[in-house]
Amino acid sequence: xxxxxxxxxxxxxxxxxxxxxxxxxxxxxxxxxxxxxxxxxxxxxxxxxxxxxxxxxxxxxxxxxxxxxxxxxxxxxxxxxxxxxxxxxxxxxxxxxxxxxxxxxxxxxxxxxxxxxxxxxxxxxxxxxxxxxxxxxxxxxxxxxxxxxxxxxxxxxxxxxxxxxxxxxxxxxxxxxxxxxxxxxxxxxxxxxxxxxxxxxxxxxxxxxxxxxxxxxxxxxxxxxxxxxxxxxxxxxxxxxxxxxxxxxxxxxxxxxxxxxxxxxxxxxxxxxxxxxxxxxxxxxxxxxxxxxxxxxxxxxxxxxxxxxxxxxxxxxxxxxxxxxxxxxxxxxxxxxxxxxxxxxxxx
Amino acid sequence: xxxxxxxxxxxxxxxxxxxxxxxxxxxxxxxxxxxxxxxxxxxxxxxxxxxxxxxxxxxxxxxxxxxxxxxxxxxxxxxxxxxxxxxxxxxxxxxxxxxxxxxxxxxxxxxxxxxxxxxxxxxxxxxxxxxxxxxxxxxxxxxxxxxxxxxxxxxxxxxxxxxxxxxxxxxxxxxxxxxxxxxxxxxxxxxxxxxxxxxxxxxxxxxxxxxxxxxxxxxxxxxxxxxxxxxxxxxxxxxxx
Ligand SMILES: Nc1ncnc2c1ncn2[C@@H]1O[C@H](COP(=O)(O)OP(=O)(O)O)[C@@H](O)[C@H]1O
Ligand SMILES: [Mg+2]
Numbered sequence: 001x002x003x004x005x006x007x008x009x010x011x012x013x014x015x016x017x018x019x020x021x022x023x024x025x026x027x028x029x030x031x032x033x034x035x036x037x038x039x040x041x042x043x044x045x046x047x048x049x050x051x052x053x054x055x056x057x058x059x060x061x062x063x064x065x066x067x068x069x070x071x072x073x074x075x076x077x078x079x080x081x082x083x084x085x086x087x088x089x090x091x092x093x094x095x096x097x098x099x100x101x102x103x104x105x106x107x108x109x110x111x112x113x114x115x116x117x118x119x120x121x122x123x124x125x126x127x128x129x130x131x132x133x134x135x136x137x138x139x140x141x142x143x144x145x146x147x148x149x150x151x152x153x154x155x156x157x158x159x160x161x162x163x164x165x166x167x168x169x170x171x172x173x174x175x176x177x178x179x180x181x182x183x184x185x186x187x188x189x190x191x192x193x194x195x196x197x198x199x200x201x202x203x204x205x206x207x208x209x210x211x212x213x214x215x216x217x218x219x220x221x222x223x224x225x226x227x228x229x230x231x232x233x234x235x236x237x238x239x240x241x242x243x244x245x246x247x248x249x250x251x252x253x254x255x256x257x258x259x260x261x262x263x264x265x266x267x268x269x270x271x272x273x274x275x276x277x278x279x280x281x282x283x284x285x286x287x288x289x290x291x292x293x294x295x296x297x298x299x300x301x302x303x304x305x306x307x308x309x310x311x312x313x314x315x316x317x318x319x320x321x322x323x324x325x326x327x328x329x330x331x332x333x334x335x336x337x338x339x340x341x342x343x344x345x346x347x348x
Numbered sequence: 349x350x351x352x353x354x355x356x357x358x359x360x361x362x363x364x365x366x367x368x369x370x371x372x373x374x375x376x377x378x379x380x381x382x383x384x385x386x387x388x389x390x391x392x393x394x395x396x397x398x399x400x401x402x403x404x405x406x407x408x409x410x411x412x413x414x415x416x417x418x419x420x421x422x423x424x425x426x427x428x429x430x431x432x433x434x435x436x437x438x439x440x441x442x443x444x445x446x447x448x449x450x451x452x453x454x455x456x457x458x459x460x461x462x463x464x465x466x467x468x469x470x471x472x473x474x475x476x477x478x479x480x481x482x483x484x485x486x487x488x489x490x491x492x493x494x495x496x497x498x499x500x501x502x503x504x505x506x507x508x509x510x511x512x513x514x515x516x517x518x519x520x521x522x523x524x525x526x527x528x529x530x531x532x533x534x535x536x537x538x539x540x541x542x543x544x545x546x547x548x549x550x551x552x553x554x555x556x557x558x559x560x561x562x563x564x565x566x567x568x569x570x571x572x573x574x575x576x577x578x579x580x581x582x583x584x585x586x587x588x589x
Contacts, residue, residue, distance in 0.1 A: 048417065048575035055421050055569070059432045073433050089418045092384045096422040099388035100429035103395075104402050333388045 005077040005324040008065070008101070009317025010058075012094030013086025013114045014141065015039060015050045017057040019065040020314030021076075022321045027124040029069035030307065030314035033057035040181050044171070045140075047087045054093035062097070065313070076107060078330070080320025083111030083348035084341030086141070091337035099333060108330035110320040111348030113155070113341055114311075115142060118277035120151045120322055121315035125304040133302075134271040136262045138286075139278030139310075140167035140182065143258075144343060145216045145265050148275075152322045157343050158265055159216025162205075166254055166280045169220035173250050176228045177243050187247045188283050194248030196285075201226050201253040206260065216265055223253055255286040259293050266299050275302045282306040323347065350400050352391065352408045352430070353540030356383045356423030357415025357443035358464055359509070360533035363390040365398045365405075366540030368548075373397035374537045383419035387426055407436050409543035411443035411534055413570040414472040414489055415464065420569050428567060439543060440567040444508075446539040448476040448483040450531055451507050453538055456523055461501050463510025463518055466491050471510045471518075472572065475501055482545070491572040494518050507531045 004024030011018035017033040035053035039045045066073055081098030084091055095111070102109035119135040132149040143161040148154070164172065167184055174183020179190065204219030205211060227250050231241055266274055274294055280286060281303050294301040308314060328347065335348045349368040356362075359380040365373045373394035377386040395402060410427035413420045424440075431438030444462040451460055456478050463473045474489040490497070494514040504520040509532050511518040523531070 042577055046575060046577045049577060051417065051421060052571075052575060055425055058425055059428050062429070062432065089421070092418055092422055093425050095384050096387065096425040097429040099384070100391075100426040101433050103388050103391050104430045104433035106402060333392060334385050336382065336385050 005321050006071065006075060007078045007080055007317045007321040007324060008076045009080040009313045009315070009320050010094045010098045011082045011114070011117070011311055011313045011316045012054045012090050013082045013084070014090060014311055015045045015053070016311045017054050017061050018311060018313030018316070019061045020312060020317040021065055021069045021071055022124055022314065022317040024321060024325065025123050025128070027314050027318070028071065029065045030312050031061050031065035031068060032312055033061050036182065043175060043181050045087070047089055050087060051089040051093060054090055058093060058097045073101070073105060076105065078108045078110060078320055078324050080110040080112055080316045080323075082114045082117065082316050083331075083335055084114065084338035086114055086339060088337060088339040091339060095335070095337045102333065109333060109335070110323050111331040111335040112316060112319045112323070113343065113346050115144065115146070115343045116151055116155050116346045117315035117319045119146065119148055119155070119275060120319035121277065121308045121312070122275050122302050122304045123322065124314065124318050125308060126302050129275070130273045132271055133273045133275055134262065134266050134269065135275045135277065136258065137278040138166040138258060138276065138280035140171065141165050142278060143218045143220070145262060146343065147265070147269055147271070151319065151346070152326050152328055153346050155344055155346055159214065159218065159261070161218040161220060162214065163219050163221035164224060166218070166220060166258065167278070169224050169254060170280065172224050173227050176231050177241070177246060184280060184283065187251055188285070190244050191248035191251045191285065194242070194244030194246070196248040196252035198242070198245035199230060199249040201249055203253055203257045206257055216261055218257060218261070220254065223250070251283070251285050255283065255289050258286060259290045262290070263293050263297050263299065266297065272298065273300045273302060277304065277309055279310045281309040349406045350398075350404050351540050351544060352405050353410075353536040353543065354387070354391070354408065354423050354427050355411030355443055355446060355534040355536050355539050356387060356419045357411045357413045358533035360535070361386040361390055362534055362536035363387065363394050364536035364540045365394045365400060366537070366544055368544060371537040371540060374535070376535065378533065380416075380419070383422040387422055391426075391430070403434060405434060405436060408438040409539060410438065410440055410567070411446055411539055412440040412567060413443050414466065414491065414572050415443060416467055417569070417571060424567065424569055438567060441539060441543055442485075442489065442570060443534050444472070444474045444489055445483070445485060446534045446542055447507050447531070448478065448485070449542040450535055450538040451523065452478045452483045453541065454531065456505070459504045461504040461506040461518070461520060462508050463494065463506050464508040465510070465513060469493060471497070471514065473497055473501065473510065475504065489570060489572065509533070
């Protein structure tokens with residue numbers, strides 16, 4: 001064994017089967033098989049379809065990861081796996097595979113939190129995390145603001161969405177506009193041609209008592225409804241829908257709220273590093289506005305490349321390797337998959 | 349030979365090691381909602397009991413169902429991954445054949461129905477004939493309401509949990525000595541025994557191809573049902589009321 005731990009990570013919490021391998025803080029491979037195309041016609045991820053796809057993709061993806069990294073399974077020092085949160089049936093496929101590897105190879109197993117993994121992955125992209133760091137996770141299933149003193153065991157939730165996740169709002173609004181699933185990238189593209197101040201859509205929890213009570217929480221369902229209402233009113237009147245303007249104005253409302261609250265959190269908690277992860281972190285306007293506001297506030301912004309923002313195995317391997325490096329004890333072989341694992345529980 | 353047998357198609361999470369002539373270790377836990385928790389510890393447990401290192405395992409056989417999907421997949425993904433990690437063949441067998449073989453090993457002869465819980469008020473069911481030389485399936489494995497099974501099936505002696513769940517429609521009765529025995533759920537020991545017999549009789553069992561991209565012919569779960577999919581509704585609800 002080289003002095004840096006070689007860790008294989010497995011992720012199956014939603015619709016991507018991900019297997020990543022890292023050595024210490026260096027990414028060797030990030031292999032992915034996605035079932036997203038099988039869900040597109042249903043307008044959302046169908047759990048049973050995702051679980052079936054994970055089963056078929058699991059071993060081929062492990063095999064591809066090892067081959068591409070030039071790693072023999074027997075040389076792996078530890079196995080890490082997403083224990084939750086996520087779709088129960090989907091998680092179980094990854095957990096089953098990870099445990100099988102751990103027993104067959106006689107290696108320790110680390111069951112890790114999906115959200116903490118989204119934060120940890122930036123270590124292989126931009127180096128060690130400052131402690132504490134502020135992290136904002138925005139994906140199809142989550143929108144959270146996290147204060148992270150130590151990503152291997154101390155992650156604190158400052159706030160989260162009270163209804164739709166940011167990515168979910170993108171997907172639902174895309175449907176209203178007749179754009180394909182998943183809608184985020186389509187809205188991002190359409191918005192480039194649009195005027196982001198054309199329509200003044202609501203920004204949830206940003207003023208008055210709402211802001212007091214939900215300082216770092218989010219709400220996007222009111223926004224989604226406002227967009228649907230706006231579009232339907234025009235449609236009823238037989239007017240054409242200015243798709244680019246609606247997309248740009250909706251997107252602006254989302255990223256304005258996200259970045260405002262993230263920077264407010266940095267200021268109030270005196271943290272000068274902000275990390276953004278999750279699928280929505282691929283959004284070009286979010287990246288641009290976050291950069292602008294961070295520069296103004298003297299906060300260092302870290303966003304991993306888009307492939308590492310969406311669900312992947314590399315992030316799980318990265319967090320597993322951090323746990324090995326920090327000498328954390330492995331998980332029990334009897335660990336359950338926990339579909340509603342709280343973000344504050346980093347290891348199962 | 350050290351054949352590792354795994355089945356998670358019924359309420360039992362069951363693992364056994366078979367050395368070619370007998371079961372050297374078996375671990376069975378009844379917990380229909382926690383297959384992933386118990387399976388890997390069960391494998392480690394039988395290896396420890398038999399004093400066998402993982403690297404000494406020569407093959408894996410797994411019950412491919414039918415059974416409730418989530419639990420079933422845990423067994424199959426475990427078998428596939430374990431076999432892949434060690435570079436040994438992985439084979440699949442219908443779990444109902446294992447149950448019929450259990451009845452045969454227990455001395456049953458004649459007609460037999462295997463009926464297991466399919467949830468949603470249905471059973472998975474198959475008819476078998478047990479002769480002096482072994483058990484043989486007659487026809488397909490079905491998923492259906494117990495009341496809709498063929499008339500002559502419903503009067504056969506039955507193994508599996510079907511008769512406990514639907515005593516009014518599965519009338520053949522549970523063979524004596526079955527309740528409380530291992531004939532309600534699959535036993536991996538019987539699965540291993542059946543696989544070894546078929547194997548040594550030269551019968552080709554489906555094998556996972558270990559070549560890259562080789563796929564898993566014969567190791568697919570017997571789902572027997574399409575996934576529940578709720579297509580997105582074509583027309584949206586009005587937001588204007
Ligand atoms: N460029 C983008 N702009 C906005 N949202 C995006 C963009 N790219 C992806 N998304 C959104 O990210 C989500 C998927 O991210 P992912 O981290 O895989 O989430 P999850 O697994 O929780 O669904 C989807 O909701 C998708 O619409
Ligand atoms: Mg995610």
